[in-house]
Amino acid sequence: AQSVAQPEDQVNVAEGNPLTVKCTYSVSGNPYLFWYVQYPNRGLQFLLKYITGDNLVKGSYGFEAEFNKSQTSFHLKKPSALVSDSALYFCAVRLNSGNTPLVFGKGTRLSVIA
Amino acid sequence: KAGVTQTPRYLIKTRGQQVTLSCSPISGHRSVSWYQQTPGQGLQFLFEYFSETQRNKGNFPGRFSGRQFSNSRSEMNVSTLELGDSALYLCASSLTGVITNEKLFFGSGTQLSVL
Numbered sequence: 073a074q075s076v077a078q079p080e081d082q083v084n085v086a087e088g089n090p091l092t093v094k095c096t097y098s099v100s101g102n103p104y105l106f107w108y109v110q111y112p113n114r115g116l117q118f119l120l121k122y123i124t125g126d127n128l129v130k131g132s133y134g135f136e137a138e139f140n141k142s143q144t145s146f147h148l149k150k151p152s153a154l155v156s157d158s159a160l161y162f163c164a165v166r167l168n169s170g171n172t173p174l175v176f177g178k179g180t181r182l183s184v185i186a
Numbered sequence: 187k188a189g190v191t192q193t194p195r196y197l198i199k200t201r202g203q204q205v206t207l208s209c210s211p212i213s214g215h216r217s218v219s220w221y222q223q224t225p226g227q228g229l230q231f232l233f234e235y236f237s238e239t240q241r242n243k244g245n246f247p248g249r250f251s252g253r254q255f256s257n258s259r260s261e262m263n264v265s266t267l268e269l270g271d272s273a274l275y276l277c278a279s280s281l282t283g284v285i286t287n288e289k290l291f292f293g294s295g296t297q298l299s300v301l
Binding site for chain 1: 190219221226227228229230231234241242244276278286287289290291292293294295
C-alpha cells in the first residue's frame with residue numbers, strides 16, 4: 073500500500089522569503105509523485121510531478137520539488153514566496169506500475185504574510 | 187474546453203437520507219475518480235471508473251456507491267447519510283487513467299452538509 077505524510081498542518085512564511093512544504097512517502101515499488109494546490113472554494117490544480125530522471129522538478133508558478141529516494145521525500149520549494157501563493161497544498165503518490173489510485177496526503181496550509 | 191463540472195455545488199441533507207452527486211468530466215476523458223475531503227483527513231480516495239467499470243475502490247462502507255455512464259459522466263450515491271459524511275466531494279477526470287503519471291483535473295466539488 074502507498075501512503076503520504078505531510079508533517080506540517082500549517083506553514084507561515086514572509087513574502088519574499090523562500091518556502092518549503094514537506095512531504096514524505098511510502099510505496100512498495102517505484103513512485104510517481106505529484107503536488108497539487110487548492111485555492112479557496114476551488115478544486116485541486118496540478119503543480120508538478122516526478123516521473124523519472126532529474127531529481128529536481130520544475131512546475132507551475134515558479135514552484136519546484138526535489139525527489140530524494142534515500143529519504144523518501146518530495147519537498148515542494150519556491151525561492152521567493154508571494155502572498156498569492158497562500159493556499160492548501162497536497163502531495164500525492166502512486167505506483168509507477170499496475171493500476172493503483174492516486175493517494176494524497178492530508179494537506180499543508182501555506183500562509184504568506186506581506 | 188470546459189473543465190470538470192460537478193453538480194450541485196452545495197447540498198444540505200438530514201441523517202438517514204440519501205444523496206446523489208453528479209460529475210461531468212472534461213470532454214474526451216474516460217477516467218473519473220471520486221475523493222472525499224475533510225479538514226481532519228485530507229483527501230481520501232472513494233473509487234475510480236473507466237469505461238463504465240469500477241477499476242479501484244477505496245476503504246469506504248458500502249453506503250458509498252458510484253457508476254459511470256457511456257458518455258463518461260459519473261454519479262456517486264451515499265445512502266443512509268450520517269453526520270460524518272459531511273465533506274467536500276471532489277471528482278477528477280483524466281484521459282485514460284491507465285498511464286499512471288497522468289495528471290488529474292478536478293472539479294470544484296460538492297459541499298455536502300448532513301444535519
